[in-house]
Amino acid sequence: MEKRGWNRSPLMFxxxxxxxxxxxxxxxxxDTWDAFEINAQYRGGMKKGxxxxxxxxxxFADLGNGKREVDMHACVRDPEKKKTYYxxxxxxxxxxxxGVVKTVSESYSWFDGFEKDHQSQVKDMMLLLATIKxxxxxxxxxxKAIINNNxxxxxxxxxxxxxxxxxxxxxxxxxxxxxxFFLDAGTGSVWNVNKFRMKRGKISISxxxxxxxxxxxxxxxxxxxxxxxxxx
Numbered sequence: 001m002e003k004r005g006w007n008r009s010p011l012m013f014x015x016x017x018x019x020x021x022x023x024x025x026x027x028x029x030x031d032t033w034d035a036f037e038i039n040a041q042y043r044g045g046m047k048k049g050x051x052x053x054x055x056x057x058x059x060f061a062d063l064g065n066g067k068r069e070v071d072m073h074a075c076v077r078d079p080e081k082k083k084t085y086y087x088x089x090x091x092x093x094x095x096x097x098x099g100v101v102k103t104v105s106e107s108y109s110w111f112d113g114f115e116k117d118h119q120s121q122v123k124d125m126m127l128l129l130a131t132i133k134x135x136x137x138x139x140x141x142x143x144k145a146i147i148n149n150n151x152x153x154x155x156x157x158x159x160x161x162x163x164x165x166x167x168x169x170x171x172x173x174x175x176x177x178x179x180x181f182f183l184d185a186g187t188g189s190v191w192n193v194n195k196f197r198m199k200r201g202k203i204s205i206s207x208x209x210x211x212x213x214x215x216x217x218x219x220x221x222x223x224x225x226x227x228x229x230x231x232x
Contacts, residue, residue, distance in 0.1 A: 033057045033058065033059050034058045034133075035056070035211065035215035035216075036208060036209055037210055038052075038054045038207055039052065039208065040204070040205050041203070041206070042202055042204075043202050043203075054075050054076035054077050054085070055074070055215050055229055056073065056074035056075075056229070057072070057074075057230075058072040058129065060134060063093065066097070067093055068130065068134060070127065070130035071089075072088075073229045074088055074089075074228075075224055084113075086114070087111070087224065088110065088114065089109075089110045090106070090122070091109075092104075093105045093107070100145070101128075101136075101146065102148060103123070112228075124147045124148055124150055128169065131145075131147075132167065133193055134191075135191055137154070138156065138191070150171065152170070153169065154167060154168070155167070163184065163185050164182075165181075165183040166180060176200075177199075178200070179196060179197060181193060181196040182195045195207065195208045216230065
């Protein structure tokens with residue numbers, strides 16, 4: 001697959017880190033998908049903001065017997081290179097217990113614009129999102145988690161009398177990856193993710209939650225989102 005030089009740009013590294021047809025994948029009408037619009041901000045000598053760079057959708061399912069499933073499709077436009085996009089679609093079955101998250105199997109995996117070494121980082125971030133949403137990574141957590149043998153720091157602060165939480169996350173690296181999730185309490189231990197952002201160096205990428213219908217109306221008829229994010 002063609003390499004586009006994104007690894008030389010910190011903005012592109014962070015965009016692809018967070019962010020065709022596939023045999024056997026069905027966009028079922030009964031499935032519930034969360035939807036996000038992707039923005040970016042650069043904080044250097046001059047602050048730059050980039051809005052509506054693309055979108056992502058994610059599905060979370062409980063399979064029973066301690067197994068859960070997450071699917072995520074994302075496509076984001078390079079704000080500085082015309083007609084350049086970074087995309088992925090992936091689906092995984094995983095287990096989560098006592099702050100330890102492990103991938104059991106992959107349903108499918110497709111990346112465009114990524115070097116192979118960074119694909120595992122994307123998948124770990126998918127699992128972090130899934131386990132924050134289902135609440136499993138927060139149960140009895142001591143501020144640490146392990147995702148596929150990678151340590152993750154977690155620091156939560158309750159808001160609005162326990163009805164909301166701001167969760168700071170950190171993953172070691174050069175430079176380290178920092179993130180923040182803005183959550184609303186759902187049913188039981190489930191948390192609804194309103195927004196999350198990831199910061200690496202001077203670049204911050206935000207995923208802002210919107211109703212699926214609103215994201216579909218804005219992106220579903222546009223190429224390449226129609227194929228990468230919403231295609232069956």
